[in-house]
Amino acid sequence: MTAVQLAEAKDRAAAWGPSSVDEVLAMTIPLPAVAGTKPPWPPELHGRALDLFKEAGENPPLWLRMPDFERNEAVMSAITAIAEQFEGSGNKHCAEICRQQLDYVVPPIKPGGLSTVELARYLREHPEVSPVRAMRKEAATLEESMHFWALCANGIEGAARSAAQRILIAHPYFVCSGRRMKMPLKAALWPPHIRLSSANRNSPAKVRSTSQGSAAKCKRWPEGAAVPLNAPSSAGMIDLPGQ
């Protein structure tokens, strides 16, 4: 927050006075306007990566910019930018993980997806293309785009950062946690009727389960806020603060 914003918050707090119960019960409380405001951070983005994105300020570099998840191409370029940043810092492993997420965001090669025969032919003709991408049947939903972007973006971690390093994170601080984002090495669940070239061995099932597994492992919500509605309740019990 800027000093101006802090001052405004302080002024508002000073000017505020409590209302009576009757007044409050009679009030219609409007929700804050969503249009034109910055959307919330995806709940799956967490830890130091989230801090980095928050601290990047108003005009962050592309790789530190939260994309418009409604625009498929914006998500793709954001993931690509993060992957390039990883590559630039010599972290091929993380770059590869990010590029892998692209497979889940790109539109299908053919609306409705390729048939088995078409798919086999396509993969033979394009050994460099990931089978995940080739098997896509429909465009990624908003939630999916957000999820796969967050899987890539969570790889960004900043170590000790000074104020001067907030916007452009220098090379040594740009790291990807291999512990949290492990790459599957071999395809185990690939449908047997499709022959794999050496370039497209990562099965979608394996990749998906591994990625989602690591995301679930790292999932945690800030207390009391931004809880996505599909989040599992940790204890199955309600934590009531006012009791």
Next chain:
Amino acid sequence: MLVAGMLSGAACGEDYGPVNAARALHQLSGWRCSLNLGCPISKDAYGALTGALAGDREAQYRVARLLQRGDGIRRDERGATGWYGKAAEQGHVAAALELNRLRHEGADVPADEIKIAAALRLEVDKGDRDAMRALADMEVYGRGVPRDAEQGTALLRRAATAGSPAAAKDLSNLFLRDAPGIPRSPAEAFRWMAESARLGNAAAMLNLGSMYFSFPSVAMRDPAEGYRWLMRAALIDNPAAQEMLSGVLSQGAMVGARTVIPPDPIAADMWFVSRRARHFTTMRASGCKSSRT
């Protein structure tokens, strides 16, 4: 200094609980306390103690409050519990409610619970909704009366239907906790918490807001409604709601990928500052020092 020390130290360590209060009061020299000259307890406490010993239930409740807070008299929780018990035995409803709270916190309550239950029943018959709450708790947990969860919840329903927000909240809490003989039911808990909030209970508004954000059943979660109830509780100056609202506004809230509450750092900070300011004011007013915000 020596005289002052002797005067003020005269009743140091005295026990003002119901058992020893008469002796302790006797030891206080009457002229010192009636003229307020070096009396070791405040005038208010002296007056309340005199009334309490004479059997006035309102005075007994007042002494209990003063002892519990250490207001004008040395703090003595056990003594306070004893006086609450004496007042409750005479049908003082607020004292009985406080005793229930203390029991749930694990305090040892030296009071005749059968007498308390009988006295409360008289108040219930007069239609006192808080007496219904107090007696309902005793019935649910079988204190002073045979355990009867059904009758206890019926009593709470009666009080809630008669417009008691606290009774509705009590009922909700019973459905949330593992109360004996009452199966846990988040849906019933939610329903009664909403009722309590609608009746104007600030803590219920906060709880309801919290439930809308983190209810175990995903279908019942609704951050928009949660925000509204948190805002209502915050507007009537509930510090916990202000803090939670600050958190919600700081992070924003989503349903799937749809933004419901956009992050608003200024509003978030405003509520945080308000809560903190009031926290310090309260701490200053109660003469306490706070080490954390």
